[in-house]
Amino acid sequence: MARGVIRGIKNNGRAFVMFLLGVCTGAAFFLILHAQKLDGLYRERDAIYYANNQKYKEIMKLKEELAELARKGAYQKNYEETIKKIEVEIDSEEPIGPESDIKSKVEEMMKPFIEKPMDWVIKNPDMVALVLKQPVAIDQEQKFQLSVKYLSFFHSTLRIWVQVEEISDEGVSDSPK
Amino acid sequence: MQHEFWATTILDFLIALGVVLGGVILGGLGAFITDEYPMHRMLHLADKLKIWAMVAAIGGTFDTIKAFEVNILGGQLDLAFQQLIFIMSAFIGAHTGTVLVRWMIQGVI
Structure with missing residues:
Protein backbone atom coordinates (compact mmCIF):
# COMPACT_ATOMS: atom_id res chain seq x y z
CA MET A 1 0.00 0.00 0.00
CA ALA A 2 2.70 2.50 1.13
CA ARG A 3 4.92 1.42 -1.76
CA GLY A 4 2.09 2.01 -4.19
CA VAL A 5 1.57 5.52 -2.81
CA ILE A 6 5.30 6.34 -3.03
CA ARG A 7 5.44 4.97 -6.60
CA GLY A 8 2.37 7.04 -7.47
CA ILE A 9 4.00 10.21 -6.11
CA LYS A 10 7.24 9.45 -8.02
CA ASN A 11 5.38 8.87 -11.26
CA ASN A 12 3.30 12.03 -10.87
CA GLY A 13 5.89 14.15 -9.07
CA ARG A 14 5.22 17.21 -11.11
CA ALA A 15 1.49 17.02 -10.50
CA PHE A 16 2.10 16.55 -6.78
CA VAL A 17 4.37 19.61 -6.62
CA MET A 18 1.78 21.58 -8.58
CA PHE A 19 -0.85 20.44 -6.13
CA LEU A 20 1.25 21.63 -3.16
CA LEU A 21 1.91 24.95 -4.86
CA GLY A 22 -1.81 25.25 -5.52
CA VAL A 23 -2.54 24.61 -1.86
CA CYS A 24 -0.03 27.31 -0.88
CA THR A 25 -1.46 29.75 -3.40
CA GLY A 26 -5.02 29.06 -2.28
CA ALA A 27 -4.06 29.44 1.37
CA ALA A 28 -2.31 32.72 0.55
CA PHE A 29 -5.42 34.04 -1.23
CA PHE A 30 -7.59 32.90 1.65
CA LEU A 31 -5.31 34.73 4.06
CA ILE A 32 -5.27 37.92 2.01
CA LEU A 33 -9.06 37.88 1.69
CA HIS A 34 -10.03 36.84 5.20
CA ALA A 35 -7.12 37.69 7.53
CA GLN A 36 -8.77 40.87 8.76
CA LYS A 37 -11.98 39.03 9.66
CA LEU A 38 -9.93 36.31 11.32
CA ASP A 39 -8.11 38.88 13.43
CA GLY A 40 -11.43 40.38 14.51
CA LEU A 41 -12.77 36.95 15.45
CA TYR A 42 -9.62 36.12 17.40
CA ARG A 43 -9.91 39.43 19.25
CA GLU A 44 -13.55 38.75 20.02
CA ARG A 45 -12.66 35.27 21.26
CA ASP A 46 -9.96 36.69 23.55
CA ALA A 47 -12.44 39.22 24.93
CA ILE A 48 -14.91 36.39 25.59
CA TYR A 49 -12.18 34.33 27.27
CA TYR A 50 -11.32 37.32 29.46
CA ALA A 51 -14.95 37.96 30.37
CA ASN A 52 -15.41 34.27 31.10
CA ASN A 53 -12.36 34.28 33.32
CA GLN A 54 -13.64 37.31 35.23
CA LYS A 55 -17.03 35.65 35.68
CA TYR A 56 -15.37 32.47 36.90
CA LYS A 57 -13.36 34.47 39.46
CA GLU A 58 -16.55 36.23 40.57
CA ILE A 59 -18.35 32.90 40.94
CA MET A 60 -15.48 31.48 43.00
CA LYS A 61 -15.49 34.56 45.24
CA LEU A 62 -19.24 34.34 45.75
CA LYS A 63 -18.95 30.62 46.51
CA GLU A 64 -16.33 31.36 49.15
CA GLU A 65 -18.54 34.06 50.64
CA LEU A 66 -21.49 31.67 50.64
CA ALA A 67 -19.46 28.97 52.38
CA GLU A 68 -18.29 31.47 54.98
CA LEU A 69 -21.84 32.69 55.60
CA ALA A 70 -23.05 29.10 55.86
CA ARG A 71 -20.30 28.40 58.40
CA LYS A 72 -21.28 31.47 60.42
CA GLY A 73 -24.94 30.49 60.21
CA ALA A 74 -24.20 26.99 61.50
CA TYR A 75 -22.16 28.46 64.32
CA GLN A 76 -24.99 30.77 65.28
CA LYS A 77 -27.47 27.90 65.14
CA ASN A 78 -25.30 25.72 67.34
CA TYR A 79 -24.14 28.19 69.92
CA GLU A 80 -26.41 31.21 69.95
CA GLU A 81 -29.80 29.81 69.65
CA THR A 82 -30.62 29.55 73.34
CA ILE A 83 -29.81 31.61 76.39
CA LYS A 84 -27.13 29.91 78.46
CA MET B 1 28.08 44.52 -19.11
CA GLN B 2 25.39 47.16 -18.73
CA HIS B 3 22.70 44.54 -19.42
CA GLU B 4 24.12 42.38 -16.68
CA PHE B 5 24.08 45.31 -14.27
CA TRP B 6 20.41 46.05 -14.85
CA ALA B 7 19.51 42.35 -14.72
CA THR B 8 21.23 41.99 -11.33
CA THR B 9 19.62 45.17 -10.05
CA ILE B 10 16.11 44.02 -11.03
CA LEU B 11 16.81 40.51 -9.73
CA ASP B 12 17.94 41.85 -6.34
CA PHE B 13 14.88 44.07 -6.14
CA LEU B 14 12.48 41.23 -6.94
CA ILE B 15 14.24 38.68 -4.72
CA ALA B 16 14.06 41.02 -1.73
CA LEU B 17 10.40 41.80 -2.53
CA GLY B 18 9.62 38.06 -2.89
CA VAL B 19 11.35 37.14 0.35
CA VAL B 20 9.31 39.73 2.25
CA LEU B 21 5.97 38.97 0.57
CA GLY B 22 6.41 35.18 0.58
CA GLY B 23 7.72 35.12 4.12
CA VAL B 24 4.91 37.32 5.36
CA ILE B 25 2.15 35.32 3.65
CA LEU B 26 3.48 31.90 4.68
CA GLY B 27 4.24 33.24 8.16
CA GLY B 28 0.64 34.47 8.34
CA LEU B 29 -0.56 30.99 7.39
CA GLY B 30 1.67 29.57 10.12
CA ALA B 31 0.17 31.99 12.60
CA PHE B 32 -3.34 30.96 11.53
CA ILE B 33 -2.46 27.28 12.00
CA THR B 34 -0.86 27.91 15.40
CA ASP B 35 -3.87 29.89 16.67
CA GLU B 36 -2.35 33.37 16.62
CA TYR B 37 -3.49 36.67 15.13
CA PRO B 38 -2.53 36.35 11.40
CA MET B 39 -2.54 40.07 10.59
CA HIS B 40 -0.55 41.03 13.65
CA ARG B 41 2.01 38.32 12.95
CA MET B 42 2.27 39.39 9.29
CA LEU B 43 2.93 42.99 10.26
CA HIS B 44 5.56 41.89 12.72
CA LEU B 45 7.19 39.59 10.16
CA ALA B 46 7.27 42.30 7.50
CA ASP B 47 9.52 44.42 9.72
CA LYS B 48 11.57 41.48 10.89
CA LEU B 49 12.20 39.99 7.44
CA LYS B 50 13.30 43.24 5.80
CA ILE B 51 16.98 42.94 6.69
CA TRP B 52 17.08 39.22 5.85
CA ALA B 53 15.44 39.87 2.50
CA MET B 54 18.27 42.28 1.66
CA VAL B 55 20.88 39.77 2.77
CA ALA B 56 19.27 36.99 0.72
CA ALA B 57 19.01 39.23 -2.37
CA ILE B 58 22.65 40.29 -2.45
CA GLY B 59 23.82 36.74 -1.74
CA GLY B 60 25.26 37.04 1.73
CA THR B 61 26.88 39.95 3.48
CA PHE B 62 30.38 38.51 3.53
CA ASP B 63 30.68 38.22 -0.28
CA THR B 64 29.52 41.79 -0.77
CA ILE B 65 31.96 43.13 1.80
CA LYS B 66 34.73 41.12 0.22
CA ALA B 67 33.81 42.53 -3.23
CA PHE B 68 33.83 46.03 -1.74
CA GLU B 69 37.31 45.48 -0.34
CA VAL B 70 38.69 44.04 -3.59
CA ASN B 71 37.16 46.77 -5.75
CA ILE B 72 38.16 49.69 -3.55
CA LEU B 73 41.70 48.45 -2.94
CA GLY B 74 42.03 47.57 -6.66
CA GLY B 75 41.04 51.09 -7.63
CA GLN B 76 37.85 49.98 -9.41
CA LEU B 77 35.51 52.44 -7.80
CA ASP B 78 32.84 52.02 -10.46
CA LEU B 79 32.45 48.34 -9.47
CA ALA B 80 32.26 49.29 -5.80
CA PHE B 81 29.53 51.80 -6.75
CA GLN B 82 27.74 49.00 -8.62
CA GLN B 83 27.73 46.89 -5.43
CA LEU B 84 26.25 49.86 -3.61
CA ILE B 85 23.52 50.10 -6.24
CA PHE B 86 22.73 46.37 -5.79
CA ILE B 87 22.43 46.84 -2.04
CA MET B 88 20.19 49.86 -2.56
CA SER B 89 18.07 47.90 -5.03
CA ALA B 90 17.66 45.04 -2.54
CA PHE B 91 16.80 47.54 0.18
CA ILE B 92 14.18 49.21 -2.01
CA GLY B 93 12.70 45.80 -2.86
CA ALA B 94 12.50 44.77 0.80
CA HIS B 95 11.06 48.14 1.80
CA THR B 96 8.48 47.97 -1.01
CA GLY B 97 7.41 44.57 0.30
CA THR B 98 7.04 45.93 3.83
CA VAL B 99 5.10 48.94 2.60
CA LEU B 100 2.79 46.71 0.52
CA VAL B 101 2.12 44.47 3.52
CA ARG B 102 1.45 47.46 5.75
CA TRP B 103 -0.89 48.89 3.13
CA MET B 104 -2.71 45.57 2.83
CA ILE B 105 -3.15 45.25 6.61
CA GLN B 106 -3.57 48.78 7.88
CA GLY B 107 -4.72 50.48 4.70
CA VAL B 108 -2.05 53.16 5.20
CA ILE B 109 1.28 53.35 3.38
Whole structure:
Protein backbone atom coordinates (compact mmCIF):
# COMPACT_ATOMS: atom_id res chain seq x y z
CA MET A 1 0.00 0.00 0.00
CA ALA A 2 2.70 2.50 1.13
CA ARG A 3 4.92 1.42 -1.76
CA GLY A 4 2.09 2.01 -4.19
CA VAL A 5 1.57 5.52 -2.81
CA ILE A 6 5.30 6.34 -3.03
CA ARG A 7 5.44 4.97 -6.60
CA GLY A 8 2.37 7.04 -7.47
CA ILE A 9 4.00 10.21 -6.11
CA LYS A 10 7.24 9.45 -8.02
CA ASN A 11 5.38 8.87 -11.26
CA ASN A 12 3.30 12.03 -10.87
CA GLY A 13 5.89 14.15 -9.07
CA ARG A 14 5.22 17.21 -11.11
CA ALA A 15 1.49 17.02 -10.50
CA PHE A 16 2.10 16.55 -6.78
CA VAL A 17 4.37 19.61 -6.62
CA MET A 18 1.78 21.58 -8.58
CA PHE A 19 -0.85 20.44 -6.13
CA LEU A 20 1.25 21.63 -3.16
CA LEU A 21 1.91 24.95 -4.86
CA GLY A 22 -1.81 25.25 -5.52
CA VAL A 23 -2.54 24.61 -1.86
CA CYS A 24 -0.03 27.31 -0.88
CA THR A 25 -1.46 29.75 -3.40
CA GLY A 26 -5.02 29.06 -2.28
CA ALA A 27 -4.06 29.44 1.37
CA ALA A 28 -2.31 32.72 0.55
CA PHE A 29 -5.42 34.04 -1.23
CA PHE A 30 -7.59 32.90 1.65
CA LEU A 31 -5.31 34.73 4.06
CA ILE A 32 -5.27 37.92 2.01
CA LEU A 33 -9.06 37.88 1.69
CA HIS A 34 -10.03 36.84 5.20
CA ALA A 35 -7.12 37.69 7.53
CA GLN A 36 -8.77 40.87 8.76
CA LYS A 37 -11.98 39.03 9.66
CA LEU A 38 -9.93 36.31 11.32
CA ASP A 39 -8.11 38.88 13.43
CA GLY A 40 -11.43 40.38 14.51
CA LEU A 41 -12.77 36.95 15.45
CA TYR A 42 -9.62 36.12 17.40
CA ARG A 43 -9.91 39.43 19.25
CA GLU A 44 -13.55 38.75 20.02
CA ARG A 45 -12.66 35.27 21.26
CA ASP A 46 -9.96 36.69 23.55
CA ALA A 47 -12.44 39.22 24.93
CA ILE A 48 -14.91 36.39 25.59
CA TYR A 49 -12.18 34.33 27.27
CA TYR A 50 -11.32 37.32 29.46
CA ALA A 51 -14.95 37.96 30.37
CA ASN A 52 -15.41 34.27 31.10
CA ASN A 53 -12.36 34.28 33.32
CA GLN A 54 -13.64 37.31 35.23
CA LYS A 55 -17.03 35.65 35.68
CA TYR A 56 -15.37 32.47 36.90
CA LYS A 57 -13.36 34.47 39.46
CA GLU A 58 -16.55 36.23 40.57
CA ILE A 59 -18.35 32.90 40.94
CA MET A 60 -15.48 31.48 43.00
CA LYS A 61 -15.49 34.56 45.24
CA LEU A 62 -19.24 34.34 45.75
CA LYS A 63 -18.95 30.62 46.51
CA GLU A 64 -16.33 31.36 49.15
CA GLU A 65 -18.54 34.06 50.64
CA LEU A 66 -21.49 31.67 50.64
CA ALA A 67 -19.46 28.97 52.38
CA GLU A 68 -18.29 31.47 54.98
CA LEU A 69 -21.84 32.69 55.60
CA ALA A 70 -23.05 29.10 55.86
CA ARG A 71 -20.30 28.40 58.40
CA LYS A 72 -21.28 31.47 60.42
CA GLY A 73 -24.94 30.49 60.21
CA ALA A 74 -24.20 26.99 61.50
CA TYR A 75 -22.16 28.46 64.32
CA GLN A 76 -24.99 30.77 65.28
CA LYS A 77 -27.47 27.90 65.14
CA ASN A 78 -25.30 25.72 67.34
CA TYR A 79 -24.14 28.19 69.92
CA GLU A 80 -26.41 31.21 69.95
CA GLU A 81 -29.80 29.81 69.65
CA THR A 82 -30.62 29.55 73.34
CA ILE A 83 -29.81 31.61 76.39
CA LYS A 84 -27.13 29.91 78.46
CA LYS A 85 -26.20 32.63 80.89
CA ILE A 86 -27.91 35.64 82.40
CA GLU A 87 -25.94 38.58 83.76
CA VAL A 88 -27.55 41.36 85.75
CA GLU A 89 -26.27 44.91 86.04
CA ILE A 90 -27.73 47.34 88.51
CA ASP A 91 -28.23 50.83 87.18
CA SER A 92 -29.00 53.24 89.96
CA GLU A 93 -28.19 56.89 90.59
CA GLU A 94 -27.92 56.42 94.36
CA PRO A 95 -25.85 53.68 95.95
CA ILE A 96 -27.92 50.65 96.79
CA GLY A 97 -26.80 48.69 99.81
CA PRO A 98 -27.38 45.02 99.12
CA GLU A 99 -26.47 45.11 95.42
CA SER A 100 -25.20 41.57 95.22
CA ASP A 101 -28.35 40.29 96.96
CA ILE A 102 -30.55 42.08 94.43
CA LYS A 103 -28.45 40.66 91.58
CA SER A 104 -28.81 37.13 92.84
CA LYS A 105 -32.57 37.64 93.39
CA VAL A 106 -32.99 38.94 89.85
CA GLU A 107 -30.94 36.05 88.46
CA GLU A 108 -33.20 33.70 90.41
CA MET A 109 -36.27 35.37 88.93
CA MET A 110 -34.82 35.14 85.44
CA LYS A 111 -33.98 31.45 85.67
CA PRO A 112 -37.02 30.34 83.62
CA PHE A 113 -35.47 32.15 80.64
CA ILE A 114 -32.41 29.91 80.58
CA GLU A 115 -32.42 27.49 77.63
CA LYS A 116 -35.16 29.54 76.02
CA PRO A 117 -34.59 30.56 72.38
CA MET A 118 -33.01 33.96 72.02
CA ASP A 119 -35.33 34.86 69.20
CA TRP A 120 -38.30 34.38 71.43
CA VAL A 121 -36.90 36.79 74.06
CA ILE A 122 -35.96 39.29 71.37
CA LYS A 123 -39.48 39.23 70.02
CA ASN A 124 -41.08 39.39 73.48
CA PRO A 125 -38.98 41.70 75.67
CA ASP A 126 -42.13 42.64 77.64
CA MET A 127 -42.00 39.15 79.19
CA VAL A 128 -38.76 40.08 80.94
CA ALA A 129 -40.30 43.37 82.11
CA LEU A 130 -43.35 41.50 83.37
CA VAL A 131 -41.28 39.04 85.38
CA LEU A 132 -39.23 41.81 86.96
CA LYS A 133 -42.26 43.98 87.70
CA GLN A 134 -42.91 42.52 91.15
CA PRO A 135 -40.96 44.10 94.01
CA VAL A 136 -37.97 42.31 95.44
CA ALA A 137 -37.77 41.85 99.16
CA ILE A 138 -34.29 41.35 100.55
CA ASP A 139 -35.49 41.14 104.13
CA GLN A 140 -38.59 42.22 106.04
CA GLU A 141 -37.61 45.90 106.03
CA GLN A 142 -36.09 46.48 102.59
CA LYS A 143 -38.11 46.20 99.43
CA PHE A 144 -37.01 47.26 95.97
CA GLN A 145 -38.96 48.06 92.87
CA LEU A 146 -37.23 46.95 89.65
CA SER A 147 -37.61 48.20 86.13
CA VAL A 148 -35.80 46.93 83.07
CA LYS A 149 -33.66 49.52 81.37
CA TYR A 150 -31.80 47.62 78.67
CA LEU A 151 -31.45 44.10 77.38
CA SER A 152 -28.44 42.96 75.42
CA PHE A 153 -27.75 39.67 73.68
CA PHE A 154 -24.22 38.56 73.05
CA HIS A 155 -23.58 35.01 71.85
CA SER A 156 -25.54 32.99 74.42
CA THR A 157 -25.52 35.56 77.19
CA LEU A 158 -28.45 37.74 78.10
CA ARG A 159 -27.41 40.83 79.99
CA ILE A 160 -30.03 42.91 81.77
CA TRP A 161 -29.64 46.43 83.07
CA VAL A 162 -32.08 47.01 85.88
CA GLN A 163 -33.05 50.25 87.57
CA VAL A 164 -33.60 49.79 91.27
CA GLU A 165 -35.67 51.98 93.52
CA GLU A 166 -36.17 51.38 97.21
CA ILE A 167 -39.78 51.22 98.36
CA SER A 168 -40.30 52.97 101.63
CA ASP A 169 -43.14 52.04 104.01
CA GLU A 170 -42.73 55.21 106.07
CA GLY A 171 -45.92 57.20 106.47
CA VAL A 172 -48.08 54.31 105.38
CA SER A 173 -50.45 53.08 108.00
CA ASP A 174 -52.00 49.67 107.96
CA SER A 175 -55.25 50.80 109.68
CA PRO A 176 -57.84 52.66 107.62
CA LYS A 177 -58.73 56.14 108.79
CA MET B 1 28.08 44.52 -19.11
CA GLN B 2 25.39 47.16 -18.73
CA HIS B 3 22.70 44.54 -19.42
CA GLU B 4 24.12 42.38 -16.68
CA PHE B 5 24.08 45.31 -14.27
CA TRP B 6 20.41 46.05 -14.85
CA ALA B 7 19.51 42.35 -14.72
CA THR B 8 21.23 41.99 -11.33
CA THR B 9 19.62 45.17 -10.05
CA ILE B 10 16.11 44.02 -11.03
CA LEU B 11 16.81 40.51 -9.73
CA ASP B 12 17.94 41.85 -6.34
CA PHE B 13 14.88 44.07 -6.14
CA LEU B 14 12.48 41.23 -6.94
CA ILE B 15 14.24 38.68 -4.72
CA ALA B 16 14.06 41.02 -1.73
CA LEU B 17 10.40 41.80 -2.53
CA GLY B 18 9.62 38.06 -2.89
CA VAL B 19 11.35 37.14 0.35
CA VAL B 20 9.31 39.73 2.25
CA LEU B 21 5.97 38.97 0.57
CA GLY B 22 6.41 35.18 0.58
CA GLY B 23 7.72 35.12 4.12
CA VAL B 24 4.91 37.32 5.36
CA ILE B 25 2.15 35.32 3.65
CA LEU B 26 3.48 31.90 4.68
CA GLY B 27 4.24 33.24 8.16
CA GLY B 28 0.64 34.47 8.34
CA LEU B 29 -0.56 30.99 7.39
CA GLY B 30 1.67 29.57 10.12
CA ALA B 31 0.17 31.99 12.60
CA PHE B 32 -3.34 30.96 11.53
CA ILE B 33 -2.46 27.28 12.00
CA THR B 34 -0.86 27.91 15.40
CA ASP B 35 -3.87 29.89 16.67
CA GLU B 36 -2.35 33.37 16.62
CA TYR B 37 -3.49 36.67 15.13
CA PRO B 38 -2.53 36.35 11.40
CA MET B 39 -2.54 40.07 10.59
CA HIS B 40 -0.55 41.03 13.65
CA ARG B 41 2.01 38.32 12.95
CA MET B 42 2.27 39.39 9.29
CA LEU B 43 2.93 42.99 10.26
CA HIS B 44 5.56 41.89 12.72
CA LEU B 45 7.19 39.59 10.16
CA ALA B 46 7.27 42.30 7.50
CA ASP B 47 9.52 44.42 9.72
CA LYS B 48 11.57 41.48 10.89
CA LEU B 49 12.20 39.99 7.44
CA LYS B 50 13.30 43.24 5.80
CA ILE B 51 16.98 42.94 6.69
CA TRP B 52 17.08 39.22 5.85
CA ALA B 53 15.44 39.87 2.50
CA MET B 54 18.27 42.28 1.66
CA VAL B 55 20.88 39.77 2.77
CA ALA B 56 19.27 36.99 0.72
CA ALA B 57 19.01 39.23 -2.37
CA ILE B 58 22.65 40.29 -2.45
CA GLY B 59 23.82 36.74 -1.74
CA GLY B 60 25.26 37.04 1.73
CA THR B 61 26.88 39.95 3.48
CA PHE B 62 30.38 38.51 3.53
CA ASP B 63 30.68 38.22 -0.28
CA THR B 64 29.52 41.79 -0.77
CA ILE B 65 31.96 43.13 1.80
CA LYS B 66 34.73 41.12 0.22
CA ALA B 67 33.81 42.53 -3.23
CA PHE B 68 33.83 46.03 -1.74
CA GLU B 69 37.31 45.48 -0.34
CA VAL B 70 38.69 44.04 -3.59
CA ASN B 71 37.16 46.77 -5.75
CA ILE B 72 38.16 49.69 -3.55
CA LEU B 73 41.70 48.45 -2.94
CA GLY B 74 42.03 47.57 -6.66
CA GLY B 75 41.04 51.09 -7.63
CA GLN B 76 37.85 49.98 -9.41
CA LEU B 77 35.51 52.44 -7.80
CA ASP B 78 32.84 52.02 -10.46
CA LEU B 79 32.45 48.34 -9.47
CA ALA B 80 32.26 49.29 -5.80
CA PHE B 81 29.53 51.80 -6.75
CA GLN B 82 27.74 49.00 -8.62
CA GLN B 83 27.73 46.89 -5.43
CA LEU B 84 26.25 49.86 -3.61
CA ILE B 85 23.52 50.10 -6.24
CA PHE B 86 22.73 46.37 -5.79
CA ILE B 87 22.43 46.84 -2.04
CA MET B 88 20.19 49.86 -2.56
CA SER B 89 18.07 47.90 -5.03
CA ALA B 90 17.66 45.04 -2.54
CA PHE B 91 16.80 47.54 0.18
CA ILE B 92 14.18 49.21 -2.01
CA GLY B 93 12.70 45.80 -2.86
CA ALA B 94 12.50 44.77 0.80
CA HIS B 95 11.06 48.14 1.80
CA THR B 96 8.48 47.97 -1.01
CA GLY B 97 7.41 44.57 0.30
CA THR B 98 7.04 45.93 3.83
CA VAL B 99 5.10 48.94 2.60
CA LEU B 100 2.79 46.71 0.52
CA VAL B 101 2.12 44.47 3.52
CA ARG B 102 1.45 47.46 5.75
CA TRP B 103 -0.89 48.89 3.13
CA MET B 104 -2.71 45.57 2.83
CA ILE B 105 -3.15 45.25 6.61
CA GLN B 106 -3.57 48.78 7.88
CA GLY B 107 -4.72 50.48 4.70
CA VAL B 108 -2.05 53.16 5.20
CA ILE B 109 1.28 53.35 3.38
